[in-house]
Amino acid sequence: MIYLTTKEVADIRNCSERHIQAGVTSGMINAQIIMANNNRKKYLIPLNELTDAEQFKYYKSHAIPIPEDLLPERKSERPHKEFDEFSAVQREEIAEWIRILNAWDEYCATSKLQKVPATEKFVQLQKVANSDLKISKGILYRKKKALKADDLAGLLDNRGSWKKGTSSIPEEVWQCFLSFYLDEAQHPIQACYEYTEMWIKREAPQLLPLPAYASFYRKVQTAIPKPVEIMGRQGMKAFRDRCAPYIRRTYEGMASNEWWIADNHTFDVQTKGENGSIHRLYLTAFFDARSGIFTGCYVTDAPSSQATLIALRKGIVKYGIPENIYVDNGREFLTFDVGGLGHRLKKSQKDKFAPPPVFERLGIKMTNAIVRNAKAKIIERRFRDVKDRLSRLFPTYTGGNVVERPERLKKVIKSADNIPTDYELTQAVEDILTYYMNEKPYSGAVSSDSGKSRMQVYREQLKEKRVAAELDLNLMLMRSTRSQKVGRRGVHLTVAGEKIDYYNDDLILNHFGESVYCRYDPEDISKVRIYDLDDNYIMTAPTDNEAVLAYGASKDAVSQALRKVKSLEKLTKQELKASQITAFGKETALNLVLATAEENKANAEEINPKVISVHRADETAEQLPMAVGQSNIVTIDKAKMIRNLEQRQKEE
Template sequence: MWRKRAGRGGGHEFSLEAFPLDMRAALVLKTTSAEQQGRTAVLWQNYERLNDSAKKRAQCTHNILLAYQALIDSGEKKGKAAAAIIESSGISRRTFYANLRKVRNVARADWLPALAGGANRAGRKKAAVPDDIWELLKADYLRPSQPRFSDCYRRVAALADEQGIALPSEKTLFRRMQALPVEVRVLSREGVQRLKSLYPAQERDKTVFHALQAVNSDGHRWDVFVQWPDGTVARPVMVGFQDLYSGKILSWRVDKSENTEAVRLAFGDLVERYGIPEMCFLDNGRNFASKWLTGGIPNRFRFKVREEEPLGLLPQLGVQVHWATPYAGQSKPIERAWRDFAQSIAKHPRFEGAYTGNSPVTKPENYASQAVPLADFLAIVTAGIAEHNARKGRRSAVCAGVRSFDEVFAESYAASAITKATAEQRRLWLLAAEGQRANARDGSLRLLGNRYWAQELLEHRGQSLVVRFDPENMHQPVHVYQQAGAYICSADCVDAVGFADQQAAQEHGRARRQFMRAAKEQRAAEVRLTPDQLAEQYAPTEPEEEYLESKIVRPFRPQTNGSAALAAAPVLLADEEEESGRTARMLRLIKSDQ
């Protein structure tokens, strides 16, 4: 019933039968529930790690034992039930009783994982590897250069042999290396960008918008050599704006490089054609985050944000700017369009020989054999973007595999409230040429080889002015401002004409005569007095002379030479005479006292 406990600590051990029945039941329930829960969790965890073939073998054994237990529950004796099951199943007697031992003291609900042997397999000891050798192997294998594991194992095995250490096999250590967290292996060998791709991309529902409510923008360098008007050959860069709801490319500009001016002009084309969007998603590149576009936005994470800096174009128009991650197609869907253009437009037959390939290792055989003139390049790109927008069967959520970007945009645009830009707002995105000095004689301006003039410029002859213009439409009127920012006028382009062009000379003469006639009429309206009337108003008159009288008179006395000459005595006034008398009397009194 009880005995002294062997080992350190001493004490006594009691058998379960030494306790009353109710206490025995409580102890059994308490110990069984805690132990059984832990054992059950381990059994099923190990079972889940097994492959399908091991699970299938365990299920077959499980069915045999369930049949044996069913015979026992029906009243059959254990020996007869075991003999019948062994004969019918075809397993050996030794295997049958070995399986019975596996489920001894195991709840019937846990027989299946217990028969699978996962616990035994999980309990096996790993081959011992010294910590310094294991750390050395991990540091060698988990490098950005991605060495082969065989090379790493060979190096560390040579070092272990020198120290007299026996290592497990290469396959064993490779399995142990593969058991490290996959994110650790990917980060160490493939880098941050590859690790980022392991995390599921966010799915953004663009159907919450309507047409022109939100747009996104990015730059794209074409894989095509283009010959520019100045004779240089370079790959052009396109800046575009895309509608997020429909996926339609709304506007774009092409230049030699991605710059702030191209972004401003492309955005101006968007507003001019369709209206002002509510939101714009941009990456934090230097050209998109410049103060001329996004100045005044507190969360602009490029350049210094100063309180005194002027508002950029987008804040002035009330556009909410959201910064997107560069090279992230989930946050800027326009990058998906660039990938389409790289296949459907950049490989156009007209660009054969000018196509560069999308990387240095994919150069075509006829690399740089020709360059496409800029005019031809722009014509093909324009047609390609139009086809891209009009192509039916788009698989986006709003197109549903049937309609095109143009169709869904037009449908939503017609039913949406769109903000249009005023004439003053439309001048904001034009490029500014500062310090353009007006001609001192007629006030005309010269810009990029063109001459511009308006009558209002006469008041600003010789002054330094600011001119806003579109570099791709230089024959359109330009807008002229003072240096302080005040708007002056819109100046038309004055084209140069042929030296013997009589019709142009006549038109110029008529325009000049009209200008002079208008000036004369304005002068007549402003100057109402004739020269005679003006002379009469300013006729001279004789001034009246005022007689002045002196209060002090000095009489004239002739001067004489010699001792007998007497000096001219000054004529004293009444007050001076009285004072002189008092002084003489005082002198006499002083002498008499003496």
């Protein structure tokens, strides 16, 4: 606390010292009274008794740093803000100052003192009542002026706010730092700081020295948008999974069979095949999104488009034809004759004939999940139930990883009698999924269906069941070939690398050289149905081969992936690109570290120790007593010294 004499206060106020003394004795000015050497009273007045302008004058005349709250307010056009636009803490501060200003007006109106003395007295009372409150006459007048101007921001304590958001880091340096920080190598902040210093030292030494590491650390925490940081350091998939917007699906208005979701699952169970091999089978399943029941399921040793059609056929026979199917981008779902090529269709193939895919013939609309999207398919959550409620029932349960693997598994595998067969697993899967898991309580998003079984929900929400006659269904589920011309040996299928010909005399006589395509049943390839390119049925032709090969392998499929351009993803890409250094060009951290290492290597000093001590592993030396001040550095073999002395005496 700074105290002034009555003379110093009088000089600041440009009045007589006697006037200041009168103010002290009347109580208008607070002061401490001490006794001087001549036994006379001396008044010491605290500096904060003066107005802000008087305090400013004192600090300036004595070359003392001026406190921030006494500096003249920076003139800036502050945007008008309504009361509800401020934070909760700011609103409380504004309300407190409004109460104080109203109390000030009331005190001056009821006080017998003049306005200025009453204000000074009010300030003193507020300091006593609230010691933490920063208040003075000048502050009161400024707050009052702001309130009259409807400038609520002027009621806040804005000390230091003028520099909020500013940084001591030059923009060129920050851009360089971001070039290293926003990298999927995920360099630590300290390393990025060092790389930046290396780069600036080589390319822009005029920007040295860099601000402290703490400045970079703080700015990393506040100045980099989180989506930009995740995309730059963790990649696009992490950005899409954690930051990109997604479509929230609602189920209240959805009916049963409106959406089926399909996917494949690897059983965490080892089984034994017909040839004695031990392996793990796969489940191709369709799942009704509204009710949560498994509709069509098929156990196979390898997911394929044919396994997909078999599972779909089982589901359609029992539950009807779905309106929509939601699948991922696997080949087993998107073969040209099952789902179509979609966006993978080459430009050279766009004008070529393509037979109507199976889904299209069934009147099913197919939708594909976004590639590598973690949130895409809720069926994967149901596969967790398959693991917990089905796979764990078998003695050869393997667990999903090494940590989950049961200790008993090795012993069970050694005992071949305990290994379930493929047939046993297949039968158990169909029964458990249909008659156990489909009857479990509904656990979906519609709260009104809570407490019901999944099958009950399916039945209640089934508005329409689309069915097809068995012959029509067989026809719609047939596989198709690409277009081909009828040749001298008719038409053909290529199955498992073998070419199978189909023809008869009528086909050659009446349709030779015409472009056609074939539909066939993969489980019976002894004949094919032939159609023209307008999808008109021509005839059924038998195979010309003496032996019909079994259908051994499914055809490869290409998929159609939905591309959804997200505005946030595009914006984040632009922000990430803008965050890269442009002023001097980017240099990789590896090159900088290698260059720095090379410089250090060139400037390395040769190691020249003051003492070099030689040690031998195969000798044990006995040390002589050391003289005063002697350093225990060199070890001497006393016996050897005596022998050398005796040898010299003999020679003499």
